[in-house]
Amino acid sequence: MKLTLLKITALFIFSLSTYAQTYNTYYQSVVDNVSASNILADLTTFENFGVKEVGTTALTNAQNWITSRYTALGYTDITLQPFTYSSGTSNNIIVTKTGTVYPDTFIIIDGHYDTINGPGTNDNGSGTTLILEVARLLKDIDTEYSIKFIHFSGEEEGLIGSQYYVNNTVNPENLDIRLVFNLDQVGGVNGETNDTITCEEDRSNPPANNSASSAMTTILANCVELYSNLNTVISYAYASDYIPFENNGEIITGLYETNETTHAHTTTDVLANMDPTFLTQVTKGSLGALLEYAVSTNPLSITENKLELFKIYPNPSNNGIVNINFLTETTTNNSLIIYDVLGKEVYKKSNLQHLQALNLKKLRKGIYIAVVKTDKESTTKKLILN
Ligand SMILES: [Zn+2]
CATH class of the missing domain: 2.60.40.3080 (Immunoglobulin-like)
Structure with missing residues (x-):
């Protein structure tokens, strides 16, 4: 939905008041369950589907795998949103977890699962795997805000799936979105020291949502440093699935690897060229941030x-x-x-x-x-x- 100035101001003040996140031992206990072996297994599965371009069987197979993972976890609100682009039809995958206090206000955590030219194990098997692991650990945990786990397709063709979702779900349903948290290419580079992750804030037009994005991105950086062993830098958001939301006036943030791979969009974007240990740390930081954003309850x-x-x-x-x-x-x-x-x-x-x-x-x-x-x-x- 388009934000009123009042709402942005209110959110900004709220965010400022919670600027310095306090370390939460309950969040840490959840984060401690992030599994490096799950992440490695999922990256391998994702890679083995092959090149997942719109219209390919490989993309359909990846879609079926992602969907079946949510079903196996016990999620029931799973929607496939088909859209047609060029010669192919593919689906956005939207999974909703209902909040206990604000069921109609959503934190969206998203990443694309389509790839181009290669298997895309980093771009964006890394984000796909991260979201699956976070969804596994949040399944039985109460959060005050609702969470949507969204796996977009058509990103590599020009943010087609996320734009379709904004046009055909967010606006017609006047969806109340608290934050869009985008994960794209967070796998690091094999052989390099991957100890830093880039947190991305909105610095583009329209400007009305920029300060709130900045506040949310500061929370993200704080949480990554609290719940992982990574350092953070803050830069600007661009060229990924949060952009259609940002153009729509939503508040966005995201993560992107600081050591940038040279293998993206090639046949060599494979597990051997990335750093799954780094991805495990990014997953821990992301989960800590998501618990903070969605306000989890410590019994x-x-x-x-x-x-x-x-x-x-x-x-x-x-x-x-x-x-x-x-x-x-x-x-x-x-x-x-x-x-x-x-x-x-x-x-x-x-x-x-x-x-x-x-x-x-x-x-x-x-x-x-x-x-x-x-x-x-x-x-x-x-x-x-x-
Ligand atoms: Zn990507």
Whole structure:
């Protein structure tokens, strides 16, 4: 949607007030699960599809692979958006994760999956793989804002897929976009010291959205430095899928490798010529930034209520059996949810009795968070299974 000046100003002030991101141990615990071996495996799969130009079977195969990955993760809101360009038809892949507080406001993380002349393992297997890994780790984590993971096609033909999405989805649906975060060619160069990533801000026309982009890009740089071992430089955004959004007045940011490959758009844009270790670090920084942008909720940070609703005992439990005992009048309209330390729901029970025994033997040993809710109140307690 076109932003009003008021909205831009409000966002800018908000961004300034959160300028120095504080290190978040919960975000770090999520980022720690970024898997170098997953990334390597996905880059290899992407490369093996071959040259993925619009109209090729290779591109369709890559599309089917990406889609099946989201299905396997358990995402259900997966849309293929077909468009025809020149002699070929291909699809943008749009996957939506709904936010808990602002379901109708979107953080878009995007990258193109079409390639030209070669297999495009860096340009843009790197961004494609990064988004898949981030989507894997965010699947069971609550975020206040909705997230759209978008894999565009037709980028190499001239940003065709992203322009089509802006024209045919963003504008007709008046989509409320908080930020577009673009990943393109973030794989680094084999044999070079890849210790820095370029964070890209909007310095072009229209100017109304530039300061907000700058603030968001500063957040990106801060998060990359907090959650990866990379240094950052800030430069200007150009020639990738965020541009149709930027022309539309949206707020954009992006990442692009600082050591720039000479293999892009050639047959030698292959895994052997890039640096998957660098991509793993870029993925960690991107995930930290996305958690910050989409505002994730740390279940461990919930303060225990003063007014106790229930007792849970024995705690720690040595045999996986615990009892919940309500201290107030029992209502049948109640529920218990147990979360692990990553915020993933691992157990749920409704309509608890006044004294209710629970068999949690299927859960691993460790620390959990138990949240009991009734119509009126909720209480959160730490639960330890030994
Ligand atoms: Zn690219």
